[in-house]
Amino acid sequence: MHRRSLLAAPLLLLTPRLARAQGATPEIPSAPEARAAPAEALAPILDRAAALEPLRTVLVMKDGRRLIARSYRGASPERPANIKSASKSILAMLAGIAIDRGVLEGTDQKIAPLLEADLPDDPDPRLHAITLGHLLSMQAGLERTSGPHYGAWIASRNWVRAALDRPFVDAPGGQMLYSTGSSHLVSAILTRASGRSTLALARDWLGPIEGFSIASWERDPQGLYFGGNQMAMTPASLLAFAECTRNGGRNRAGRQVIPQEWIAQCWQVRTRSRFTGDGYGYGWFTRDIAGVTTHYGWGYGGQMLYVVPARGMSLVMTSDAGAPAGRTGHRDELHRLAGEIVAALG
Structure with missing residues (x-):
């Protein structure tokens, strides 16, 4: 596109x-x-x-008003936390702004020319079929760098090259293969196409969101900011971002920060997680919570942002980042908590 x-x-x-x-x-x-x-x-x-036990903060906004913030176990909504893969939802918005500004052509743009310097010596021809949209929707077809492959991937000397050198396990555009390698390629593409770091782009393009700030962000061995992981910001800052998306991409002053149509593209279900069955668009999951369509980002340990457009609500929850939230059941507990909040506020 x-x-x-x-x-x-x-x-x-x-x-x-x-x-x-x-x-x-x-x-x-x-x-x-x-x-x-x-x-x-x-x-x-x-x-x-x-x-x-793992829960650290809960923040709730409705109709543009921050109603409540609750902290547990010494945490604070104003203290930076590692939001882990919830940063994929932020990265997806940066990609849309890049398209809107002409830095990138669109979601159908092939990635190989943009990453030519890091292609394998004898690349699989299917690499030339992968598009930006495939990366954003986790449908590149490449073997995942997440899960059991994550440690070896981040131990490699060149994360971009290692991600591109994964074997194909499906055709581009096929099943969802959740992989932080794919989102890191998006960060590399943003930097290569713009000539600016992804952090600089985020601070420039998302800076007009009142209260939004990235405290720190890890980089790969080549100095590229880690696309889709290891980003720190305050829970209050994450809430400001979520609320901007709920408000159609406008900040509190009414300025259009993120293209409204791009937000709709990110929230459009394109595939589904084989682990949860939840829908996935561009960097965002979708599921029904309390009977209402809810779009959410999820980071390891239970770093969550929820947007419930029909109820005018945005929620953020942060948790201990040291333990998985999926297989322990904590993620599902957070979904239930979100459901109680949505139901209580109507």
Whole structure:
């Protein structure tokens, strides 16, 4: 697609593996205009959520107002946290802005010419069929660099070349193969096409979002910023980003920061996760939460951003980044918590 075409379940608490947390920080009504009634409705839900041992922060906005922020176990909504793969949702928006500004041609643009210097010596011909859209939707067809292959991949001397040198396990455009290697290639493409670092682009292009700031971001051995992982920002900053997408890409002052049509493209289901069955677009998952279509980003350990357009809601949750959230069940507990919040606010 070229530039011109851009257009609950109740929370299950006190399960055997959950321990009651001590000293949860009281909720913070962070905006003077925040309404008392919704905050009061959320308070008992967030009190019970303290039983989720890995949980660190929960922030909720509705209709442009930050209603409540709750911290647990010494965390703070104003202290940077590693948002892990939730940063893929941010990276996807940068790709759309690049298309809108003419830095990239569109989602049908082939990636091989942009990454020619890092192609294998005898490349599989299918590499020339991979498009930017395939990378964003995790449908490149290349063997995943995530999961059991992750350690070896980041131990390599050139992450871009190593990602491109993976064997094909499906044709480009086939099944979803969730791979941080694919999102890192997007970061490399943004840098090669623009002549600027991905961090510089993020600070420039997303900087007009009030409260948005990237505190730190890891780089690969060649100095490219890690596409789709190891990005630190405050939970409040992540909420500001989520709210901008909910508001059609406009900041609080009404300035169009992210093309509205691109947000719709990112939220359009193109494939599905083989692990959860949830839909996936460009850097965002989609599922029903409390009976309402919800778009979300998910990072290792339980770093979550949720956008519920029909309810005018944005939510952020951060968790201990040291343990997986999928196989432990913590991710599902966060989905249930989100469902309780959505249902309570109507």
